[in-house]
Each structure stands twice: as structure tokens, then as C-alpha cells.
């Protein structure tokens with residue numbers, strides 16, 4: 001990356017930020033543990049962030065070694081609060097925002113207890129000692145990986161397995177033989193194992209000492225209620241239950257009542273007097289108003305002029321929209337991959353791994369965006385139509401979930417190409433960036449049809465965060481000139497992407513991925529770290545990209561956009577984003593790079609303050625929005 005000489009504007013902006021940071025005491029305050037359910041919180045007391053090491057939490061030496069090897073030194077607030085309670089044997093409901101480290105908050109005390117029992121020769125058989133139940137297969141894999149990576153460094157041998165509905169009964173039986181100490185699975189799969197006699201209820205009663213429901217706010221929306229109810233009679237009364245969730249909801253309360261006994265409620269979204277953000281503080285949220293038909297044009301301008309930091313996760317609401325966008329971007333030489341429920345499970349996992357390993361920068365994902373009402377309608381429709389049920393089972397994996405809890409590594413920007421249907425969906429999507437206290441940004445493209453959803457989201461954020469200002473600001477770096485400079489080409493190319501192309505690309509992608517999936521399965525078993533074979537962002541079309549689409553000619557780029565693009569590049573270079581191999585893993589306190597973030601410092605409108613929606617009193621909302629790109 002060539003060094004970019006900072007302009008006066010950049011230096012002034014940097015100074016502005018420096019002053020802001022110094023004014024705030026020179027440090028970013030990470031939300032501290034809040035209401036512990038015991039009413040011990042003092043009204044109005046500014047809590048300071050505690051720095052607690054894992055030594056202080058009294059964890060097993062082997063686990064502390066494993067954490068050191070992973071470069072993890074300090075416990076996050078949820079870990080500081082939850083670990084001691086779980087070690088005391090309490091049932092715990094922990095609500096903490098996305099990316100706050102909830103997985104280790106329960107894995108560490110669980111492994112600590114099992115290591116202790118193992119060293120004392122008190123491990124109970126003949127079934128697993130702990131269940132970790134999650135809504136999706138992707139999460140099973142992720143949690144299995146996290147647990148295995150900790151156990152790798154432990155000398156005492158504990159066994160963790162994951163079992164999902166995609167496995168044959170024979171494979172499940174083999175996996176459960178032994179039995180393992182920890183079973184990571186979905187409620188549906190465990191219920192099936194019990195009903196088929198692969199796991200005996202009586203054995204579970206004898207062995208199970210801890211049950212964890214992770215992403216509890218999502219479990220019920222994955223229709224797990226009946227499966228969990230089927231499990232209840234087999235859970236011994238002595239079993240300790242833990243429930244982890246990123247958002248509060250009636251579903252979490254329902255599950256709490258269903259499964260926990262007099263639990264300790266930890267709500268880390270509340271700190272002192274003011275409620276803390278549901279969106280991590282280190283994530284800046286932006287929006288751009290544009291007509292639905294201009295969304296491709298806007299995203300093209302954002303990516304082509306490099307106005308947003310990579311890696312970028314783009315959310316759309318349908319698989320067709322994902323492929324339309326991928327084909328469109330491809331025609332401009334921008335390569336991306338698509339992640340959706342239609343792909344084989346292996347491929348989905350590989351895509352996530354490859355994206356995490358930075359083999360490509362743009363991932364277009366569809367999430368489970370249906371509202372409860374839509375799901376209910378679907379359910380009813382499915383009852384009516386055997387054909388559609390069969391079709392759905394064949395094509396979509398109901399245990400799929402991209403947004404839900406997946407720990408995407410180093411995603412800098414989340415783009416809502418389509419708005420999610422509700423505020424909870426927004427929180428989960430945005431939670432894919434700013435993880436582990438890293439800096440991140442989100443940009444929502446809001447069309448007039450999505451205004452009401454956007455307002456609902458804004459109200460939710462204002463309500464929860466008790467803020468009277470807009471939580472989501474207009475995106476400052478994209479000018480109307482920049483957008484218009486690409487309009488002609490974008491419209492032309494958008495028209496050339498036909499429905500037939502999309503269907504063909506969709507078919508081709510599944511075919512490629514099935515082939516990949518089979519070919520790579522055995523390879524990855526032998527070489528789990530060899531990701532080079534993965535080419536999920538392979539071009540779908542074999543036509544060469546014309547030079548005028550691949551490279552934006554200089555005369556089309558207005559000076560402000562050039563400047564904005566340079567600031568983003570400068571920031572990337574300063575943050576070391578282009579040197580992933582040499583970059584050291586940063587801990588929670590490791591410089592968030594916030595002071596170098598151009599989004600905080602740069603305004604396409606020059607030095608004048610950006611005007612938020614609220615500043616333009618008297619204008620109808622829509623007009624205010626359409627001004628966002630007119631600066």
C-alpha cells in the first residue's frame with residue numbers, strides 16, 4: 001500500500017478526534033457489568049471498567065495456559081460476572097451484547113468443572129456430562145471449534161463432539177460412543193437422538209450436570225420449543241442450566257421459566273444510570289437514503305470508490321437478490337461470495353472459514369429475515385401444500401443461520417443492502433462487526449418502502465440507549481456527484497443481469513459448491529488449515545470484464561470522493577489492515593484504531609457540521625433522507 005501524504009483536512013480531523021478522546025479522559029470506556037439481579041446496583045454510580053485476569057477468576061491452570069496461547073489475557077465484563085456465578089453452581093441467565101465474549105463466559109467454567117471432576121475421577125457416565133444447545137449448525141461448528149481449541153492445550157483429556165441433523169444415525173452413534181463429556185448440538189437433533197434411542201433418557205438423567213442454551217433469544221424462532229419440551233423430562237433436577245442471549249425477548253423469558261430454577265439474571269446491557277448500547281459502542285452506524293432501484297448504484301459507488309473498509313459483509317433479504325448483486329458487482333471486477341441456506345453445509349462452513357481467513361473481502365449473505373408472523377404463515381402454507389413442504393426441505397436448511405451468533409473475524413463494515421424486517425434482526429446483523437471490542441461500521445441503504453422499519457429501529461435504539469439524538473447518522477463520505485458519476489454504467493449493467501442469469505448463477509454456484517464440498521471434505525480432514533483450495537468468490541460469468549467497467553476513469557471521480565477514498569486508504573494502511581499475515585492478534589484493549597477512523601473525522605461537506613435528520617426541522621422525513629447524497 002503506497003503511503004498517502006495526509007492532507008490538511010486529515011490532520012485537522014485527526015486533531016479534532018485527539019481532542020475528543022482527551023476530553024473523554026483519553027480512554028474508551030467499555031461497558032461494565034450491570035444489574036446482577038440482586039438489586040446491588042447503586043443509582044447514578046459511574047462504574048469504572050474493571051480489569052480482571054483469568055487468574056483472578058480462579059480458573060484451572062490448563063485453561064489459563066490455553067487462553068495465554070490464544071493471546072487472551074483479560075476477561076470481558078460478561079466473563080467477569082458470569083464465570084464466578086457459574087463456578088458457584090448457580091443457574092444463570094446472561095444477556096450481553098453481540099461479540100462480548102459470551103461463549104467463553106460459559107465454556108471456561110464448564111471446562112474448569114469437568115477438568116476438576118476428571119482429575120478427581122468423578123466423571124459420570126454413560127451419557128454426556130454437558131449439553132450445549134444452539135439454534136444452528138454453523139453455531140454448533142463454531143462452539144465445537146472454540147471448545148476444542150481450548151482443550152487442545154489441556155493435558156487432561158476431555159472429549160467434545162458436535163452432532164447435527166445432517167449426520168447419519170450411524171455417525172451419530174459413533175460420535176456419542178464413549179460417551180463424550182460435552183455434546184454440542186441443536187435441540188431438534190438431541191430430541192431425535194432420544195426418540196430414536198441413540199441416547200437413552202435414563203442415561204442422560206444419570207450423567208448430565210450442565211445444560212447451556214446459547215443464543216437463547218433465537219432458539220424459539222428456530223421452532224425448538226417442542227424439542228426442548230421433549231428434553232425436559234430427561235434432565236436431572238441437579239443439572240445446572242445456563243442461558244445466554246444477545247437480546248432480551250419474551251422468548252428468553254419463556255425459556256427461562258421452562259428450564260431454569262431460580263436463576264441469577266445478569267443483564268450487561270444496563271450500566272449505572274444509563275442503559276448501555278445494544279450495539280457495541282465501537283461500531284459507528286450510518287445510513288444512506290436511496291430508491292430501491294438505486295441500491296446497486298449506491299453499493300457500487302461505496303465499493304468502487306473504496307469508501308468503506310474491508311472486510312465487508314452485505315446483507316440482502318433473498319437468495320435471488322444476493323446473486324443479482326454478486327453478478328452485478330462481478331461485471332465491475334468486484335468479486336464476492338454468496339452465503340445462503342441453499343448451499344451444502346460443508347460449503348457454508350468453508351465460506352465462513354475462508355472469509356475469516358481473508359481469502360476474499362466481500363461476502364453477500366442472506367439471513368433468516370422472516371418475521372414471526374411470516375414464519376407462522378409459512379408453517380400454515382406448508383401444512384396445506386405437501387409439494388411446497390417437500391421443496392422447502394430439499395432446498396433450504398432450517399438449521400441454517402448466518403447472522404445468528406456467527407463469529408465472523410475482522411469484519412469492518414456490515415452493509416444492510418436490504419433492511420432487516422425488525423430491530424432484533426438489525427442488532428444481530430450489526431453485531432457481526434465490532435466484535436471483541438474491535439472498531440466497526442454499519443451502513444444501511446434505506447429505500448422509501450423501508451422507512452417505517454428504519455424508524456422502528458431508530459426508536460428502539462433511542463429507547464434502549466436512552467438517547468435523544470439519532471443513533472444512526474447519515475453516511476458522510478458518499479457524495480451525490482460520486483453516485484451520479486456511475487449511474488449510467490450501473491443502470492446499463494444492472495439491466496444486463498437478467499432473471500435467467502440469476503437462476504443460472506444460483507444453479508452453477510450450488511453445483512460448484514457441491515463439487516467443492518465433496519472434493520474438499522476428505523482434503524480438509526487431512527489438512528484442516530489448508531484453505532487455498534477454496535474459491536468461493538470464483539467468477540460466475542466467463543466473459544471478460546471490459547476495462548471501462550473494471551477501472552473507473554479518473555475524470556469520473558470528483559475531488560471530494562478522491563479525498564474520501566484516500567482517507568479510507570490511509571486509515572487502512574495505518575490500521576495495518578492490508579497486512580493480515582504480519583498483523584498480531586489484538587486483545588480487547590489493543591488500540592481500536594478509533595482515532596484514525598475517517599468516518600469520525602471526515603465530512604464530504606467540508607468542515608461544516610453534518611446535519612442529522614433532527615436538525616432539519618420542518619422538512620418531511622423523506623425529503624430529509626433524499627438529501628443525504630446531495631451534499
Ligand SMILES: Nc1ncnc2c1ncn2[C@@H]1O[C@H](COP(=O)(O)OP(=O)(O)OP(=O)(O)O)[C@@H](O)[C@H]1O
Nearest residue numbers: 074075076098099100101102103246405407436588
Ligand atoms: N477475554 C477476551 N479477550 C479477547 N477476545 C475475546 C475474549 N473473549 C472472547 N473473545 C473473542 O471475542 C469474539 C466474540 O466472542 P463470542 O463469539 O463469544 O461473542 P458473543 O457474545 O457470543 O457474540 P454473539 O452474541 O454475536 O454470539 C471471539 O472471536 C472470541 O474469541
